[in-house]
Amino acid sequence: MSAYIFRRLLLLIPVIIIVTFGVTSLMRLVPGDPATLALGQQAREEDREAFREKYHLNDPLIVQYGRWWQGVFRGDLGSSVRHRTDVTTELRHRMPITLQMLVMAVIFTVALGVPAGVIAGIRRGGAFDYGARLLSVGGLSMPSFWLGTLAITLPFLWFGYSYPTERVSILDDPLKNLEKFWLPSFILAVGASAGVVRITRSAVLDVLRNDFVRTAYAKGLRERVVVTRHVTRNAMIPVVTLFGLQIIGLFGGAVIIETIFNLRGVGLLFVESIFNRDYPMVQGIILFFAVVFMTINLLVDLTYAFIDPRIRYS
Amino acid sequence: MTTSDTTITAQAASQSDGINLYRPSRSKRVRRLIRTQPLGAFFLLVIVALIVIAVFAPFFATHSPTTTGATNLESPSMDHWFGTDHLGRDIYSRVVHGSRTSLQVGIIATAIGVIGGAFIGLVSGYFGGWLDMFFQRIVDTLMAFPLLILALIMIAVVGPSMRNVMIVVGIGIMPGVSRIIRGIVLSEKENQYIEAAKTIGCSAPRILWRHLLPNLIAPIVVIASAVMPGAILVEAGLSFLGLGTPPPTPSWGGDLSGNAQRFFRHAPWMAIFPGLAISIVVLAFNLVGDAIRDIVDPRLRNR
Numbered sequence: 001m002s003a004y005i006f007r008r009l010l011l012l013i014p015v016i017i018i019v020t021f022g023v024t025s026l027m028r029l030v031p032g033d034p035a036t037l038a039l040g041q042q043a044r045e046e047d048r049e050a051f052r053e054k055y056h057l058n059d060p061l062i063v064q065y066g067r068w069w070q071g072v073f074r075g076d077l078g079s080s081v082r083h084r085t086d087v088t089t090e091l092r093h094r095m096p097i098t099l100q101m102l103v104m105a106v107i108f109t110v111a112l113g114v115p116a117g118v119i120a121g122i123r124r125g126g127a128f129d130y131g132a133r134l135l136s137v138g139g140l141s142m143p144s145f146w147l148g149t150l151a152i153t154l155p156f157l158w159f160g161y162s163y164p165t166e167r168v169s170i171l172d173d174p175l176k177n178l179e180k181f182w183l184p185s186f187i188l189a190v191g192a193s194a195g196v197v198r199i200t201r202s203a204v205l206d207v208l209r210n211d212f213v214r215t216a217y218a219k220g221l222r223e224r225v226v227v228t229r230h231v232t233r234n235a236m237i238p239v240v241t242l243f244g245l246q247i248i249g250l251f252g253g254a255v256i257i258e259t260i261f262n263l264r265g266v267g268l269l270f271v272e273s274i275f276n277r278d279y280p281m282v283q284g285i286i287l288f289f290a291v292v293f294m295t296i297n298l299l300v301d302l303t304y305a306f307i308d309p310r311i312r313y314s
Numbered sequence: 315m316t317t318s319d320t321t322i323t324a325q326a327a328s329q330s331d332g333i334n335l336y337r338p339s340r341s342k343r344v345r346r347l348i349r350t351q352p353l354g355a356f357f358l359l360v361i362v363a364l365i366v367i368a369v370f371a372p373f374f375a376t377h378s379p380t381t382t383g384a385t386n387l388e389s390p391s392m393d394h395w396f397g398t399d400h401l402g403r404d405i406y407s408r409v410v411h412g413s414r415t416s417l418q419v420g421i422i423a424t425a426i427g428v429i430g431g432a433f434i435g436l437v438s439g440y441f442g443g444w445l446d447m448f449f450q451r452i453v454d455t456l457m458a459f460p461l462l463i464l465a466l467i468m469i470a471v472v473g474p475s476m477r478n479v480m481i482v483v484g485i486g487i488m489p490g491v492s493r494i495i496r497g498i499v500l501s502e503k504e505n506q507y508i509e510a511a512k513t514i515g516c517s518a519p520r521i522l523w524r525h526l527l528p529n530l531i532a533p534i535v536v537i538a539s540a541v542m543p544g545a546i547l548v549e550a551g552l553s554f555l556g557l558g559t560p561p562p563t564p565s566w567g568g569d570l571s572g573n574a575q576r577f578f579r580h581a582p583w584m585a586i587f588p589g590l591a592i593s594i595v596v597l598a599f600n601l602v603g604d605a606i607r608d609i610v611d612p613r614l615r616n617r
Contacts, residue, residue, distance in 0.1 A: 141597035146589030252460030274470040
């Protein structure tokens with residue numbers, strides 16, 4: 001198992017190199033001069049030149065890339081061209097926001113998707129099944145930014161409820177904090193749980209056909225036991241696979257949702273940095289994303305062994 | 315265990331070799347389609363209708379989508395069916411014209427992604443070796459990122475325009491498609507007919523084009539119908555972030571973004587209709603995609 005993990009971690013290296021080098025070279029192709037963007041159109045040419053010199057923007061690509069890696073090994077991702085802070089600090093500020101939103105979204109997704117999928121599967125063809133399938137196709141089809149927009153607009157029109165604009169720390173005022181966070185997390189969870197419902201349902205249908213399920217019923221186990229112990233557990237492998245992909249997808253959703261709900265997390269930072277041509281920031285965020293996504297993939301693969309002890313890694 | 319190599323589509327697609335020599339008449343097939351896939355058949359009609367609307371948009375629209383003549387923020391009326399926006403443009407006409415953007419980008423991006431992905435998958439799976447290794451590491455890398463983030467990165471480089479969005483989303487689709495196709499090719503190339511083709515001296519391109527590809531058409535159709543809704547949603551998302559189709563071209567995602575947002579509380583119709591349009595299109599493609607998958611692989615029916 002540890003050999004397996006080690007090999008998987010080794011495989012990470014080429015991926016990270018491809019990603020970061022690809023991004024470094026791509027970002028340099030971007031039209032627009034970061035010095036002009038940061039200092040404004042009226043800035044004197046000397047100032048711009050000094051700016052470029054300061055952030056080493058004149059060096060050849062490969063030198064910039066090499067210098068960036070030197071920094072990464074010291075835990076320094078460079079300094080933001082736009083924010084006048086360093087990338088690591090900015091990421092550390094923004095991360096908790098995105099993280100809280102995603103964790104809550106994951107909780108919503110599991111709480112909504114798995115039970116609904118299991119019930120739809122075992123009551124196949126029933127009213128609940130049709131309802132769940134209808135809702136899940138609908139959930140997959142509605143863009144999150146539309147749902148989010150409506151979720152802010154309609155309650156205001158109907159009940160005069162204003163979604164809080166300011167975010168407070170969960171330590172200062174947990175209720176206010178949750179009021180700010182539950183809505184974006186829920187909207188994110190709508191799409192994700194729709195996918196989970198579908199895959200859970202079809203996995204459950206697969207498992208139900210097995211002989212051991214018939215045996216379990218035949219030896220007189222209560223349905224609740226058969227469903228929770230025998231069916232659900234065996235149905236979880238495809239669900240976990242999809243779920244890993246969904247969590248990664250949630251990061252994509254976060255980019256949009258943070259924009260709508262004015263949550264200053266990593267997603268919003270990413271979009272802003274792209275608009276501002278903040279190369280170091282974009283590079284840092286992409287490295288961060290790459291590491292996070294690869295880790296999630298690895299964790300998903302390792303989870304299989306917990307669900308199904310027959311699985312061995314080689 | 316492998317990583318997320320196999321998806322449901324892959325399993326569905328790879329198992330599709332039902333051969334039916336009996337071919338009923340067209341009207342019979344249509345009637346059977348309606349009976350077995352009522353939802354799919356209905357939404358297929360919806361898609362056809364949407365394509366007709368998109369092609370003949372000026373004919374269906376009641377106003378110009380970009381003229382700012384009318385009163386601002388007028389609520390829906392007989393003259394302006396969906397109301398007007400903050401610039402006094404007719405929202406119904408913008409929604410009608412927006413279907414062009416959405417469908418065009420969705421269809422062309424899917425075509426680019428599926429053709430490119432199928433090509434990479436075929437070559438990578440058939441030749442194997444270092445070529446396969448090379449492609450698959452890149453695919454690994456790209457597949458680690460969600461489509462939207464991938465598209466954002468690329469759009470940041472090439473700049474937002476409708477053509478660029480098509481290309482970027484197409485490229486974003488390729489890795490997933492190529493992974494699935496590669497998997498099918500790996501098992502398909504072990505068949506005797508490939509060996510036979512090799513023995514009589516067929517060149518590799520000929521084997522790929524004349525022997526392997528025809529056997530991959532069914533899974534490719536399934537994959538194409540499965541990625542289409544995602545492509546449409548990503549276009550809408552990019553436009554929403556202001557990195558998609560630039561204004562004043564009507565785009566459903568774009569009409570929900572930026573400045574328009576400040577007016578939604580006074581003019582909710584501005585928010586409702588473009589989003590509804592996206593949802594209907596994506597829903598239609600989702601349901602038709604499901605129907606196609608069921609037809610190609612009847613074992614998955616009702617799942």
